[in-house]
Amino acid sequence: MAESFLADIANSLLGKVASYACQEAYLAYGVKDDLQRFRDSLTIVRGYLLDAESRKDQSHALREWLKQIQNICFDAEDIFDTFEFQHKRKQIVKSSGSIRKKVGQVFSKYNPIVFLPRMGHLIKEISDKLDKKAAEGITYGLTTIPELVVHERELTYPDVNVSRVIGRDIEKDEIMKLLMQPHPEDGNDGDKSMCVIPIVGMGGLGKTTLAKLVFNDDTIDQLFQLKMWVCVSLNFDIKQIILKIINAASTADSKAASAPTTDPDPQENINNLDIVQLVSRLKQKLSSQKFLLVLDDIWNEDREKWIELEDLIKVGAPGSKIMVTTRSISVAWMMGNVPSYELKGLSSEDCLSLFVKCAFKDGEEKSYLNLVEIGKEIVKKCHGVPLAVKTLGSSLFSNFDINKWEFVRDSEMWNLEQQKNGILPALKVSYDQMPFYLRECFAYFSLYPKDHILDTHGMCGLWAALGLVQSHNGSEKLEYVARKYIDELHSRSFLHELNDYGAGCYFKVHHLIHDLALYVAGENFVVLNSQTRNIPQQARHLSCLEDVSFDLALFPKSRSVRSIQFPILGMSLENESVRNTWVLRYKYLRYLDLSDSCFKNIPNSIAKLEHLRFLNLSRNDKIRTLPNSICELLNLQVLLLRGCTELEKLPKGLGKLTSLRRLSVTTKQSTLPYYEFASLNNLQTLCFYDCVNLKFLFKQTVLPSVEELYCASCESLECLPLYTFPNLQTLFIGDCRMLNLSLDNENSTQKLRMKHVYLFDFTKHLTLPRWIECAVDTLETFQIGNFPNLQMLPEYLTTMTHLKRLFITRCSQLLSLPSDLPRLTALEDLRIVDCSGLYRKCQPHFREYWPIISHIKNIYIQEEEEKEEEEEEEK
Structure with a gap:
């Protein structure tokens, strides 16, 4: 486990x-003193953790001490979650007013006569254990480290050996063109705003190297009178940056071949000058000079600090430029006033050339062609990242043992020994810079296979189930918080290929970032494969990525598992004995994935999983009934029943699941128990798939909490009253052949303020419904697909001032776009796929529609045949 991860758990x-639940426990259960003692001991232990982590490799005892601390923390969390469950249970009993339920409680394990002494004993026991560990920390000589020490990368310098750089000629030329162009905001009005060009990308891609290539090009000396290189790194201290700029300018002056300057002696000691004197000296250096300033390795996200520095250096001659390198998309957006240059990976050929340079002396590779062949396979795991290529190539330099080469080829990156300037240490700087709530979430990417397509709903379900997503003000929805986390991880270059479709997004984790996730996750995260022989006792999270012959021998001692999942579609658990063992043994499960199984039933004992927050039963097409005991899972936030095509009806008592936030349903019912749904006060997302008999949807009730509604392949659905969902923000309707798309209630939709609308498979419709017009002031995403008879888009489309995404697919008769499309100034993503009537008209610089769409940031126009060819090439 990496430094800080256990500290993150302690913070959480x-x-x-x-x-609130624990505060209530202070009073209700008489454990105030023991809980306070636990908190005090945990605070002491947390201070020791980072010191212990830094020294654990030298001490087996310290490693064991850390493991025991971790187990105590997890056990304590289970106890506190039991408090929360009891609090919810009391609320349900109180609100039900049922004498039967109240009498039943007397005989349950939650009877106060039984519950209070038991919980009091557990709290005292856990506090005693932690007290003991805190005392042991003193005997080990541990000292308190107040916060994580981030090991910065070494300061950079502008010099570069051009002959050692491979494959960046095109990128260099593109940056040079940006530096040669006049700043688009420079005009006759004397505007002196600085042109700031950001180069952005994940660690190890070669942003600094690219900046060096540009900085040292002879053309730059002709373009700029003065050029300065400043490595900023993690500490964005204004005074220190000013000092570095002055020193860089003085160094440039001393190298100049021109007449002696009247500037102060470049060797003058300026460290003792105050900030006023430094600013004066800075302006003296830069005033009226056309300069290029490189600010390398920027992490600062405080816009006020950047504006303060920018204002101080806006004294140069017109045409001065600043070039910035950063790993953060948000930093690039904050600092740049021209589009960011997003650096991509090297080609396979360039990666191999770089690898050979690092692994062999010049020409030596010709004598070891067998090793070069293995090298080609090693390079694939680097996925275009030059620092990864250098790390692996250099580790094999002058080592001709084929076994060593095969070991490097077959091992995960995180298992390989690395020097301090290797790829994992470089990426870990980014990890260390994340706030603790992101570090916790990040580790769970290790449970998915490489190249797995992840999505917002899936990650939110997992993170929320494990308590990693918290509403900071008590009212912010968990889904919004999770999306913020994903956006922040993307901004920090941890995610790539992010596809924002409005109501959510799909994304991937770069292979090397995945290796970093494996590195920080540690032994609590276990990925099962065909080689797995048993589950370690300390395992908390299980993920099955290969076909595994599940039997009870795999689980001899493990008791503390919190999540079990099968991320790959179609892979599942088929052994009922193992399933029943999980239910009975893992009483602290928060996340259980039983999708794609062939079970005919779910045991009543599922109700024993009182901490369960996520239950996935999707695509269990043999289940006819579900036990009503599922409705005793008061903590359940997500229940997925999509694809349970034989399910006769939903379980009775669904209304008790007051924590439910997302419900996905496939059922044979023709009507739904609206009174049950009316009790689901926290339900955010409601989905109906393949409900072949369902004709009406909640005709008699209102569900004000629902913000996302999905109806797909409900072939009998006739009525969809949108007034049932007054706070609806996302609507998806697809392949509901009996549904009149006018929804029979257009007069009732005037108050709807939807943000995302997706309509698919309406083969008979000639026009789009008028009710969409009610959302012209709020709509951000509009997608239509398979409207083969649609010939024109409605005029109201061009009045959607907030529209960001417009997706049109399989509308073969659509021949025109509205001429007022440029009025959609917020539109940044246009996709037109398999629309033969529009394809040629929208080609770049060709025919009639390119002029009205060329201003849009992201344009994707393709015929289905081209798309299939691209997919084949990728394979």
């Missing part, structure tokens, strides 16, 4: 101790 646990 301290927050849980301070939660």
Whole structure:
């Protein structure tokens, strides 16, 4: 486990101790003193953790101590979650007013006569254990480190050996063109705004190297009178940056071949000057000079600091430029006033050339062609990242043992020994810079296979189930918080190929970032494959990525598992004995994935999983009934029943699931128990798939909490009253052949303020419905697909001032776009796929429609045949 991860768990646990449920426990269960003692001990232990982590490799005892601390923290979290469950249960019983339920409680394990002493004993026991560990920390000589020490990368310098750089000629030329262009905001009005060009990308891609190539090009000396290189790194201190700029300018002056300058002696010691004197000296250096300033390795996200620095250096001659390198998309957006240059990976050929340079002396590779062949396979795991290529190539330099080469080829990157300037240490700097809530979430990417397509709903379900997503003000929805986390991870270059479709997004984790996730996750995260022989006792999270012959021998001692999932579609658990063992043994499960199984039933004992927050039963096409005991899972936030095509009806008592946030349903019912749904006060997302008999949807009730509604392949659905969902923001309707798309209630939709609308497979419709017009002031995403008879888009489309995404697919008769399309100034993503009538008209610089769409940031126009060819090439 990497430094800080256990500290993150401790931080999260301290927050849980301070939660409302635990505060109530202070009074209700008489454990105030023991809980306070636990919190005090945990605070002490947390201070020791980073010191212990830094020294654990030298001490087996310290490694064991850390493992025990971790187990205590997890056990404590389970206890606190039990408090929360009891709090919810009391609320349900109180609101039900049922004498039967109240009598039943007397005989349950939650009877206060039984519950209070038991919980009091557990709290005292856990506090005693932590007290003991805190005392052991003193005997180990541990000292308190107040915060994580981030090991910065070494300061950079502008010099570069051009002959050692491979494959960046095109990128260099593109940056040079940007530097040669006049700043688009420079005009006759004397505007002196600085042109700031950001180069952005994940760690190890070669942003600094590219900047060096540009900085040292002879053309730059002709373009700029003065050029300066400043490595900023993690500490964005204005005074220190000013000092570096002055020194860089003085160094440039001393190298100049021109007449002696009247500037102060470049060797003058300026470190003792105050900030006023430094600013004066800075302006003296830069004033009236056309300069290029490189600010390398920027992490600062404080816009006020950047504006303060920018204002101080806006004294140069017109045409001065600033070039910035950063790993953060948000930093690039904040600093840049021209589009960011997003650096991509090297080609396979360039990667191999670089690898050979690092692994062999000049010409030596010709004598070891067998090793070069293995090298080609090693290079594939680097996925275009030059630093990864250098790391692996250099580790094999002058080593001709084929076994060593095969070991490097077959091992995960995170298992390989690396020097301090290797790829994982470089990426870990980015990891260390993340706030603790992101570091916790990031580790869970290790449970998915490489190149797996992840999505917002899936990650939110997992993170929320494990308590990693918290509403900071008590009212912010968990889904919004999770999306913020994903956006922030993307901004920090941890995610790529992010495809934003409005209501959510799909994305991938770069292979090397995945290796970093494996590195930080540690032994609590277990990925099962065909080689797995048993599950370690300390395992908390299980993920099956290959066909595994599940039997009870795999699980001899493990008791503390919190999540079990099968991320790959179609892969599942088929052994009922193992399933029943999980239900009975893993009483602290929060996340359980039983999708794609062939079970005919779910055991009543599922109700024992009182901590369960996520239950996936999707595509269990043999299940006819579900036990009503599922409705005793009061913590359940997500219940997925999509694809349960034989399910006769939903379980009775669904209304008790007051924590439910997402419900996905396939059922044979023709009507739904609206009174049950009316009790689901936290339900955010409601989905109906393949409900072949369902004709009406909640004709008699209102569901104000629902913000996302999905109806797909409900072939009998006739009525969809949108007034049932007054706060609807996302609507998806697809392949509901009996549904009148006018929804029979257009007069009732005037108050709807939807943000995302997706309509698919309406083969008979000649026009789009008028009710969409009610959302012209709020709509951000509009997608239509398979409207083969649609010939024109409605005029109201061009009045959607907030529209960001317009997706049109399989509308073969659509021949025109609205001429007022440029009025959609917020539109940044246009996709037109398999629309033969529009294809040629929208080609770049060709025919009639390119002029009205060319301003849009992202344009994707393709025929289906081209798309299929591209997919074949990728394969």
